[in-house]
Amino acid sequence: QVQLVESGGGLVQAGGSLRLSCTMSGRTIASYAMGWFRQAPGKEREPVAAIRRNGGATYHADSVKGRFTVSRDNARNTVYLQMNSLKPDDTALYYCAATTRELFTSTWSGPYDYWGQGTQVTVSS
Numbered sequence: 001q002v003q004l005v006e007s008g009g010g011l012v013q014a015g016g017s018l019r020l021s022c023t024m025s026g027r028t029i030a031s032y033a034m035g036w037f038r039q040a041p042g043k044e045r046e047p048v049a050a051i052r053r054n055g056g057a058t059y060h061a062d063s064v065k066g067r068f069t070v071s072r073d074n075a076r077n078t079v080y081l082q083m084n085s086l087k088p089d090d091t092a093l094y095y096c097a098a099t100t101r102e103l104f105t106s107t108w109s110g111p112y113d114y115w116g117q118g119t120q121v122t123v124s125s
Contacts, residue, residue, distance in 0.1 A: 002027045002114040004096050009119030012086055016123070020081040022096030022116060023103035030054075030074040033103045036081045038121075047109035048094070049081060052102065059108040064090075087124045093117055093118040 008020040022034065035050035047071035050059045058070050067086075071077040079096060097112035 001023060002032075002098060004098060004114055004116035006094065006096050006116045006119040009037075009094060009121045011122045011124065014087055014123055014125050015080070015088075016086050017084045018086065020083065020094055020096075020119060020121070021078055022080075023076075023078045024098065025077070028074075029072070029077045029079065029098070032098040032100060033099045033108075034070075034072060034079040035099070035108065036070060037095045037097060037112070038090075039118075040092040042094075045095070050103055050108040051079065055104065059103065059105065084122070086121075088123045088125045090121060091123050092121060094118070094121050096097075 003025045006022045023077045033053050036048040037045050038048050039045040041100055048061050051070045051072050055072050067084050095118045096116045098114040099112040
């Protein structure tokens, strides 16, 4: 059974950086395309970034392009989200997710099969 555990969240000042990690257990992450999502209080969950199984393509939401970067290390069974130039609007609970589907420009936002519990990111102004 696939389990996903996120880490790396915390409190940071605007303009700062954080790197989120998501580690998979129970399966080999190389078999899954991976995504990052976030949900702020009172808002719907939104896609942030995603990466194909072999890392050959990545996708980022317009709101984070140029600031966030998704990457993966299949040898460590881990996917990352490097977040730079953080803004208060980036405050949210961040989730990673896995799917056996391959990702394309029109489909990277979902659906996903497995989800982690989330890690909180809070950006102060």
